[in-house]
Amino acid sequence: MTHLSEFRRSRRASALSLSEIVRISEAARALQAQGKPVLTFGTGEPDFPTPDHVIEAAHQAALAGQTSYTPTQGTAPLRQAVADQAGFTVEASDVLISTGAKQVLSNAFLATLDPGDEVIVPAPYWTSYSDIIEFCEAKLVPVACPADTGFLLTAKALEAAITDKTRWLLLNSPGNPSGAMYSEQQLQALAEVLRRHPHVWVLADEIYQHIAYAPFTCFRNAAPDLADRMLIVNGVSKAHAMTGWRIGWGIGPAPLIKAMTAIQGQSTSGACSVSQAAALAALTGSQDHLKTRNDEFRDRRDLVVAGLNAIDGLTCPEPTGAFYAFPSCAGVIGRSTPAGKVLETDADYCDYLLNEALVALVPGRAFGLPGHFRLSYAYAETDLREGLRRISDATAALK
Numbered sequence: 248m249t250h251l252s253e254f255r256r257s258r259r260a261s262a263l264s265l266s267e268i269v270r271i272s273e274a275a276r277a278l279q280a281q282g283k284p285v286l287t288f289g290t291g292e293p294d295f296p297t298p299d300h301v302i303e304a305a306h307q308a309a310l311a312g313q314t315s316y317t318p319t320q321g322t323a324p325l326r327q328a329v330a331d332q333a334g335f336t337v338e339a340s341d342v343l344i345s346t347g348a349k350q351v352l353s354n355a356f357l358a359t360l361d362p363g364d365e366v367i368v369p370a371p372y373w374t375s376y377s378d379i380i381e382f383c384e385a386k387l388v389p390v391a392c393p394a395d396t397g398f399l400l401t402a403k404a405l406e407a408a409i410t411d412k413t414r415w416l417l418l419n420s421p422g423n424p425s426g427a428m429y430s431e432q433q434l435q436a437l438a439e440v441l442r443r444h445p446h447v448w449v450l451a452d453e454i455y456q457h458i459a460y461a462p463f464t465c466f467r468n469a470a471p472d473l474a475d476r477m478l479i480v481n482g483v484s485k486a487h488a489m490t491g492w493r494i495g496w497g498i499g500p501a502p503l504i505k506a507m508t509a510i511q512g513q514s515t516s517g518a519c520s521v522s523q524a525a526a527l528a529a530l531t532g533s534q535d536h537l538k539t540r541n542d543e544f545r546d547r548r549d550l551v552v553a554g555l556n557a558i559d560g561l562t563c564p565e566p567t568g569a570f571y572a573f574p575s576c577a578g579v580i581g582r583s584t585p586a587g588k589v590l591e592t593d594a595d596y597c598d599y600l601l602n603e604a605l606v607a608l609v610p611g612r613a614f615g616l617p618g619h620f621r622l623s624y625a626y627a628e629t630d631l632r633e634g635l636r637r638i639s640d641a642t643a644a645l646k
């Protein structure tokens with residue numbers, strides 16, 4: 248008799264479902280496969296190339312034999328370069344290099360969270376935060392930060408969300424998907440609350456630091472006294488258009504970095520040697536592209552915000568960083584499509600725009616704040632103009 252072995256997912260793996268962003272990308276791809284010219288504004292990656300000098304450094308590193316395992320914590324020169332450009336005083340020993348900022352987050356949470364522990368996350372939030380926290384069998388505590396708060400967590404809302412089980416406050420500034428950025432004073436107000444709750448640690452995801460249209464403040468500089476319970480997360484993906492190289496880092500107190508390094512040691516080990524050489528060149532070479540690209544993103548932001556606000560039913564606050572617009576579509580909810588379907592949710596509206604206007608966008612519910620959608624403007628201006636025209640025409644056709 249044969250015994251068929253049945254596949255069974257672990258409880259941990261069962262917590263992970265197909266993300267809304269993947270669902271939309273797949274639907275867009277299916278339409279494209281039918282020959283339909285879908286414009287996709289769903290992805291969060293710069294459309295610029297990796298700078299030439301960075302690619303050259305990777306090439307030279309590979310030719311010079313930098314192709315072996317690297318120390319789990321990262322190469323010494325890259326950790327030193329990260330420490331040198333951090334904007335505050337830190338030892339290279341307090342830096343961990345990982346395979347993208349995403350791995351820094353999962354290292355941090357796997358190293359610190361037990362079942363039932365809570366992580367406070369202002370909503371809207373980047374979708375992976377909830378997946379990583381659930382994967383660690385901990386509890387995401389979303390705090391709604393609607394448009395009238397500027398999508399920013401207030402001291403009062405933070406105070407109300409803290410319990411005995413809170414392990415982390417996870418703050419993302421500039422933020423995905425809102426584009427909102429905390430000022431120094433706003434960070435200081437949050438720090439004031441945290442001082443009253445010494446069991447709460449702070450994870451500041453600052454991956455969009457260099458895509459900012461107002462002065463950026465690192466949380467560690469706003470509250471240096473919290474450094475012994477703060478992890479700063481950053482990387483080269485967004486600033487230097489290096490998403491595929493997979494290099495990010497965490498800067499934090501030695502015991503945390505040590506625990507995270509131990510976790511990483513049993514998953515990927517040290518990050519890719521050639522990518523670390525490339526990231527070193529990105530941090531130590533010319534930084535001229537940061538300003539020119541930031542200026543380009545600002546022009547696109549202005550185009551997109553004006554275009555969205557000109558559409559009856561949409562309201563788009565002006566983002567101060569990152570490359571996302573997060574307009575409210577509350578004004579179109581309740582309207583009917585030409586085919587007679589009533590739009591009941593942000594997801595209905597996004598489905599309508601995908602199928603009728605051939606524009607792929609991500610509904611706000613994926614980010615924990617329904618009634619909105621996210622448009623990434625890391626795309627060519629001609630595509631953005633055409634996309635806005637399509638969204639405008641399709642929205643005007645609603646009754």
Ligand SMILES: Cc1ncc(COP(=O)(O)O)c(C=O)c1O
Nearest residue numbers: 291347348349373423482484495
């Ligand atoms: C807020 C935020 N943090 C982290 C990341 C991941 O960056 P990395 O490519 O370094 O893993 C992203 C990517 O979209 C992001 O939006």
